[in-house]
Amino acid sequence: MCSLPRRIIKETQRLMQEPVPGISAVPDDNNARYFHVIVTGPEDSPFEGGLFKLELFLPEDYPMSAPKVRFITKIYHPNIDRLGRICLDILKDKWSPALQIRTVLLSIQALLSAPNPDDPLANDVAELWKVNEAEAIRNAKEWTRRYAMDN
Amino acid sequence: MNVLKVLLVQLLRLLVWLWCRKRTKQQSGTMNLIGVAHDAFNSRDYGLATELYKKCVSELDGVADAAATRLDLQFGYADSMANSGRLRDAVAVYARIYKRGCVPDRLRHLATALIGALHADGPPPAPFDPLACVACGSVPRQPVSWNCGHCVCLKCDQKHSRDAHCPRCGKSKGRSRREVNVLINTLVQKFWPKHLEAAALRDEGNSLFKGGCLKEALEKYNASDKLVKDYPLTLANRSHVLLSLNRAQVALADAETVIKIWPHWPKGYFRKSLALSSLGRHDDSLIALACCIALERNPHPLRHDMCLALHHVLLPTLRAKSANFWIKRRKRASSDCEDSGDEDLHQHQQRARARQITVQGLMDRMLKAAEQLQKNTKSDKRSIDFLSKETTSPAEVVDFECVLCSRTLWRPVTTHCGHTYCWTCLDRCIDYNHPCPLCMSPLTEGVAGSERSVLDFVEKALSLLLPEEHRQRQQQEQEQSAEPQRRIPVFVCTTGFPGTPCPLFIYEPRYRLMIRRAIQNESRQFGMAAYLETEGRYADFGTLLEIRDALSFNTGCSIVTCVGISRFKVLSRGEKDGYNLAQVELLKDEPIPDERLEVVTALHNEVRTRAHTWLSFLSEKCRSEIEQTFGCMPEIEDDWFALPDGPQWTWWLMAILPLGSKLKVGILGTTSLEKRLRAINKTLEHLTSRNII
Numbered sequence: 073m074c075s076l077p078r079r080i081i082k083e084t085q086r087l088m089q090e091p092v093p094g095i096s097a098v099p100d101d102n103n104a105r106y107f108h109v110i111v112t113g114p115e116d117s118p119f120e121g122g123l124f125k126l127e128l129f130l131p132e133d134y135p136m137s138a139p140k141v142r143f144i145t146k147i148y149h150p151n152i153d154r155l156g157r158i159c160l161d162i163l164k165d166k167w168s169p170a171l172q173i174r175t176v177l178l179s180i181q182a183l184l185s186a187p188n189p190d191d192p193l194a195n196d197v198a199e200l201w202k203v204n205e206a207e208a209i210r211n212a213k214e215w216t217r218r219y220a221m222d223n
Numbered sequence: 224m225n226v227l228k229v230l231l232v233q234l235l236r237l238l239v240w241l242w243c244r245k246r247t248k249q250q251s252g253t254m255n256l257i258g259v260a261h262d263a264f265n266s267r268d269y270g271l272a273t274e275l276y277k278k279c280v281s282e283l284d285g286v287a288d289a290a291a292t293r294l295d296l297q298f299g300y301a302d303s304m305a306n307s308g309r310l311r312d313a314v315a316v317y318a319r320i321y322k323r324g325c326v327p328d329r330l331r332h333l334a335t336a337l338i339g340a341l342h343a344d345g346p347p348p349a350p351f352d353p354l355a356c357v358a359c360g361s362v363p364r365q366p367v368s369w370n371c372g373h374c375v376c377l378k379c380d381q382k383h384s385r386d387a388h389c390p391r392c393g394k395s396k397g398r399s400r401r402e403v404n405v406l407i408n409t410l411v412q413k414f415w416p417k418h419l420e421a422a423a424l425r426d427e428g429n430s431l432f433k434g435g436c437l438k439e440a441l442e443k444y445n446a447s448d449k450l451v452k453d454y455p456l457t458l459a460n461r462s463h464v465l466l467s468l469n470r471a472q473v474a475l476a477d478a479e480t481v482i483k484i485w486p487h488w489p490k491g492y493f494r495k496s497l498a499l500s501s502l503g504r505h506d507d508s509l510i511a512l513a514c515c516i517a518l519e520r521n522p523h524p525l526r527h528d529m530c531l532a533l534h535h536v537l538l539p540t541l542r543a544k545s546a547n548f549w550i551k552r553r554k555r556a557s558s559d560c561e562d563s564g565d566e567d568l569h570q571h572q573q574r575a576r577a578r579q580i581t582v583q584g585l586m587d588r589m590l591k592a593a594e595q596l597q598k599n600t601k602s603d604k605r606s607i608d609f610l611s612k613e614t615t616s617p618a619e620v621v622d623f624e625c626v627l628c629s630r631t632l633w634r635p636v637t638t639h640c641g642h643t644y645c646w647t648c649l650d651r652c653i654d655y656n657h658p659c660p661l662c663m664s665p666l667t668e669g670v671a672g673s674e675r676s677v678l679d680f681v682e683k684a685l686s687l688l689l690p691e692e693h694r695q696r697q698q699q700e701q702e703q704s705a706e707p708q709r710r711i712p713v714f715v716c717t718t719g720f721p722g723t724p725c726p727l728f729i730y731e732p733r734y735r736l737m738i739r740r741a742i743q744n745e746s747r748q749f750g751m752a753a754y755l756e757t758e759g760r761y762a763d764f765g766t767l768l769e770i771r772d773a774l775s776f777n778t779g780c781s782i783v784t785c786v787g788i789s790r791f792k793v794l795s796r797g798e799k800d801g802y803n804l805a806q807v808e809l810l811k812d813e814p815i816p817d818e819r820l821e822v823v824t825a826l827h828n829e830v831r832t833r834a835h836t837w838l839s840f841l842s843e844k845c846r847s848e849i850e851q852t853f854g855c856m857p858e859i860e861d862d863w864f865a866l867p868d869g870p871q872w873t874w875w876l877m878a879i880l881p882l883g884s885k886l887k888v889g890i891l892g893t894t895s896l897e898k899r900l901r902a903i904n905k906t907l908e909h910l911t912s913r914n915i916i
């Protein structure tokens with residue numbers, strides 16, 4: 073008999089009715105706080121053409137605490153580590169309860185367009201990105217082709 | 224002959240001397256009396272001063288060379304009477320004095336006394352438009368909200384920056400520098416764009432007027448009036464400018480419209496008074512001014528106007544002149560009569576002199592009119608929520624939605640940065656040490672502490688514009704606040720036991736909120752249940768705790784001393800604002816069947832003995848630690864077998880026994896005393912056997 077806060081119901085409705093271009097977020101059948109997310113790799117980025125699966129979970133005290141988001145699809149990106157954890161300030165200390173699932177996913181999409189090797193989570197990737205960006209981008213494209221385009 | 228002459232001269236001198244002495248004596252006596260009267264007046268003994276001045280006036284009556292003093296004495300006499308409340312008598316004396324003319328300012332004592340009389344009980348509480356600026360009565364422009372929950376225009380806030388208190392409710396306004404209230408600003412722009420435009424035109428008119436451009440100012444007021452017809456603020460200002468343009472008759476019409484629409488607004492009467500005075504209708508002008516004073520919060524700045532108005536009614540020449548002017552006007556209007564001005568003037572001078580006597584009657588009329596107005600204002604039940612009826616676009620539920628909970632704002636409060644959230648939504652942000660969610664500026668002490676109030680405008684706007692939504696929301700809240708009886712908050716931590724003390728350290732933000740609410744609603748109770756790793760959720764059995772004492776640190780953490788009240792079983796689980804809520808059933812032991820009582824008693828005694836044995840194995844240090852936290856082992860109650868939770872000492876023992884959390888929960892949830900005793904016995908057996916070996 074777990075009643076879902078109005079805030080989550082409204083956000084879910086809006087995600088369904090006016091989906092963000094390039095992003096789909098669908099709540100799990102058994103857990104309305106768990107979302108299956110697919111982000112399309114942005115145009116003109118090494119991730120173009122890829123479909124990246126993520127999981128998003130709204131903790132009990134959402135929106136006071138940030139949603140927990142993780143990439144499931146492997147991705148070669150300086151701000152995303154091997155476990156799919158994302159280095160994004162709004163998911164951590166810059167979280168504000170006025171932000172929404174929608175804004176979080178948009179920020180993640182933007183992070184794919186503009187990797188930030190100066191604030192890395194995956195150090196080896198970041199290192200290569202700084203030293204040899206061309207090769208890093210090649211790797212990212214290769215990973216995208218290999219892991220994010222299987223269908 | 225010479226001797227006779229000398230004698231005669233001497234006699235004459237003596238007579239003169241005697242006569243002179245008598246005169247000086249009398250005069251110096253009067254002079255002394257004047258001094259005393261003066262002192263009495265200055266020490267505010269107006270009753271005595273009246274008596275003394277009266278005597279002075281009568282004694283000096285025959286003395287011709289004392290005209291100046293005489294006037295002073297008459298004023299002293301009249302002023303004393305005015306100050307002691309004998310207004311009618313005082314007015315009679317003033318009327319005598321002013322027959323010969325005098326400056327208006329010398330009427331200040333009468334004016335002050337009249338203001339005092341008109342304002343005896345203070346102005347009646349006047350109805351007001353709940354959506355207007357509490358300072359100026361206009362639609363709030365660039366609204367800012369005060370700590371008392373009222374909102375004003377930014378300009379009005381600056382105008383009132385020196386006052387610490389709200390003119391509407393008298394509560395503290397809070398700090399002076401603040402941001403525009405974003406929500407109210409949005410609502411005002413949505414609902415009253417025309418009013419805003421009209422107000423802007425009125426502002427332009429005001430500054431043109433101040434700059435002396437009367438005609439241009441009038442045009443602005445006319446344009447403003449075209450947008451929003453008959454708005455009292457505009458009309459009052461237009462009346463002012465019209466009067467300055469010598470168009471007293473139209474100025475009067477505007478003032479009268481103002482009074483018709485806002486009968487509780489003193490300014491309307493003030494404008495009317497000035498227009499009437501300009502038209503020479505001084506009696507009516509005085510009455511209108513009295514009405515203004517009767518409604519005005521702070522009427523003392525009007526003293527000078529009162530002096531002038533009184534001066535006009537007391538001065539016979541002015542009255543005559545104005546009466547003549549008035550007659551001529553009327554003649555011109557009827558235009559069928561030949562102008563016989565001189566005769567009229569003479570007649571009216573006479574009539575005016577006759578009416579001099581009835582100036583007292585005018586006083587009576589004035590006081591009566593003011594009293595009647597105050598009475599009407601008090602009993603006026605007309606709603607004056609004009610703004611809510613003049614919205615240009617319909618209100619929608621989303622206009623009033625809280626960005627944090629996505630519900631219609633409930634008990635909205637505004638931060639210093641101008642953002643509005645539900646009271647509890649803001650509380651939660653503070654518990655989580657979040658800055659303002661919308662602009663990230665720090666949430667200061669003021670909003671965090673007790674100096675916040677529900678935002679009046681939003682509450683009123685919701686109830687007036689969306690009454691059905693407001694009613695539903697109210698109902699939801701009432702249902703929720705009634706819930707604690709059926710549903711309790713659950714602190715997921717460890718297992719507590721009935722009657723046993725339980726100190727808790729609360730550091731998680733969501734539980735801070737839970738504890739604060741428990742303290743606020745008088746129950747001071749909440750549930751506690753252990754988290755069971757194996758099940759991934761909190762246990763089905765827990766203990767209802769009562770807060771005995773709470774100690775908060777400025778970090779937001781607190782130590783809460785609780786004691787177990789009752790055991791419960793979780794029937795269903797829910798959550799609220801991040802913490803758990805459970806529908807529970809309180810547990811009670813099943814009664815022991817008579818045939819089992821003997822067995823249970825024996826078992827009870829056995830367990831007690833075994834407990835003592837186990838305790839004796841513990842180190843001295845360990846025992847003293849136990850005693851510090853949980854006290855000594857409780858004595859056996861006489862009716863231990865009939866208590867709802869069984870003997871207290873068994874729970875005391877449970878609190879200190881080294882048991883796994885699942886086992887503790889199991890024993891807590893057992894409602895058969897016999898079964899519980901057996902379980903404890905087994906544990907003790909196990910523990911002591913290990914010790915013996």
Ligand SMILES: [Zn+2]
Nearest residue numbers: 356359376379
């Ligand atoms: Zn205002």
Ligand SMILES: [Zn+2]
Nearest residue numbers: 371373389392
């Ligand atoms: Zn107030």
Ligand SMILES: [Zn+2]
Nearest residue numbers: 625628645648
């Ligand atoms: Zn809210």
Ligand SMILES: [Zn+2]
Nearest residue numbers: 640642659662
């Ligand atoms: Zn803010």
